[in-house]
Amino acid sequence: MSAPIYRVATLADVNGIAECSAEAMMEDSLFGALWPRRKEFPDQFVSYFASRARERILDHTVVSLISEIPVEENGKEVLKVVGIAQWQKFGKQTPETSWSVYKAAGSKLNGIQDWAYSWFKPKETASDPEAIAGFVKDFTEMEHKFWVKDGKDHDRWHLQFLAVHSMARRRGIGGRLVELGIERAKRDGCDASLEASPMGLPMYKSKGFEVLDTYMMNVKGPDGGPIPSPILMWKNPEVKR
Numbered sequence: 001m002s003a004p005i006y007r008v009a010t011l012a013d014v015n016g017i018a019e020c021s022a023e024a025m026m027e028d029s030l031f032g033a034l035w036p037r038r039k040e041f042p043d044q045f046v047s048y049f050a051s052r053a054r055e056r057i058l059d060h061t062v063v064s065l066i067s068e069i070p071v072e073e074n075g076k077e078v079l080k081v082v083g084i085a086q087w088q089k090f091g092k093q094t095p096e097t098s099w100s101v102y103k104a105a106g107s108k109l110n111g112i113q114d115w116a117y118s119w120f121k122p123k124e125t126a127s128d129p130e131a132i133a134g135f136v137k138d139f140t141e142m143e144h145k146f147w148v149k150d151g152k153d154h155d156r157w158h159l160q161f162l163a164v165h166s167m168a169r170r171r172g173i174g175g176r177l178v179e180l181g182i183e184r185a186k187r188d189g190c191d192a193s194l195e196a197s198p199m200g201l202p203m204y205k206s207k208g209f210e211v212l213d214t215y216m217m218n219v220k221g222p223d224g225g226p227i228p229s230p231i232l233m234w235k236n237p238e239v240k241r
Contacts, residue, residue, distance in 0.1 A: 002070050004173055005079065006180065009064040011057055016081030017066060018050035024163035025049075029221045030197065034131050041126035048127070052161075053084075061097050062088045062160070065180055067173045082168035084161065085177035087184065090147070091155030094188050131219055138217040142195065146212065146231050156233075157185045159194035178207050182234055192234040201230055209234045 009017060022045045025031040026038065038045040056062045067083030089097040147154045159181055164174045185192040195215070196204055205211075209232040221227040235241075 004082070004168070004171065004176070005068045006176060007066060007068075009053070009057055009066045009084070011054065013064075013066055013081060014050050014053045014057070016068075017053040017064070017084050018046045020081045020084055020165045021049040021053070021161075021163045022046040023165050028197070030135075030217075030219065030227055033128070033219045033221060033227065034135060035127050036131075037124075037126040041124070044126040056086045056160070059088070060099050061090070061093070062086055063096060063184070065177055067164075067168070067177060069168060080165075082165040083173040083177055084163050085159060085174075085181065086161040087181040088158050088160050089156075089184075089188075090153040090158055091190065092188070094184075096184070135217065135219050138215075138219060142215045142217075142229065142231070145215070147193065154191065154193070156191040156193045157181050157188070159192070162194075162200075175203055175207065178204065182207060185234065185236055186238075189236065189238055191236050191239060194232050196230045196232055198228055198230065201232075204232050207234065 022038075022042065026045075031038065035045055035048070053064065057064050063086075065085045065087065066081050068079040069082050070077050071080045072078075073080075093099075147156075147158070159178065162174060162177060164177075182192050192209075194204065194209070201211070212231045212233055215229045215231055216226045217229055219227050
């Protein structure tokens with residue numbers, strides 16, 4: 001079996017990222033709460049991840065990393081996106097995350113497109129707007145509680161999203177995508193951070209992340225209780241504290 005390929009994503013990868021993300025998150029408890037009818041309307045779920053992928057690729061502070069493996073489709077060998085990690089740089093910007101005219105223009109165009117598409121939303125939706133609004137509130141509170149001090153963001157690379165397609169799990173792909181973010185933190189002399197799911201804790205701990213706290217989101221899980229979100233940080237030994 002061929003070794004996975006890792007690289008920075010471009011806009012040409014949006015569809016592959018969306019399909020991989022939707023498949024990987026189909027059984028996730030958080031997305032189950034936010035998108036309760038995702039299995040009934042899978043195209044809407046994929047479209048959400050496509051929009052999110054475009055937005056992140058055009059955000060100059062975000063580096064979207066993907067993993068690909070060769071698969072056979074219609075008698076031809078093609079590269080399929082089977083892993084995605086969206087790492088965002090907070091605090092000091094680096095050459096990799098410096099402002100870009102191309103990305104700024106693309107981001108503005110993407111915003112206009114999203115606004116235009118919003119006029120044609122289906123009457124029935126796979127998402128739960130109330131749950132999404134609650135999650136946004138939770139996420140904002142979580143960010144300010146753990147990562148903002150004296151009005152400034154903690155200087156770090158933050159893992160905003162990680163997904164691995166079911167066909168490629170247990171091959172170390174998720175772990176390698178995490179390591180690539182840690183390597184950037186080492187290079188840039190800062191920490192790395194993330195908000196995890198309880199299921200992902202063992203892997204993140206194996207990469208050197210420490211649990212700082214656990215935030216209980218108001219979004220309800222399958223058991224009807226709040227969904228726990230462990231807060232983790234990889235502390236760069238070169239950083240003076």
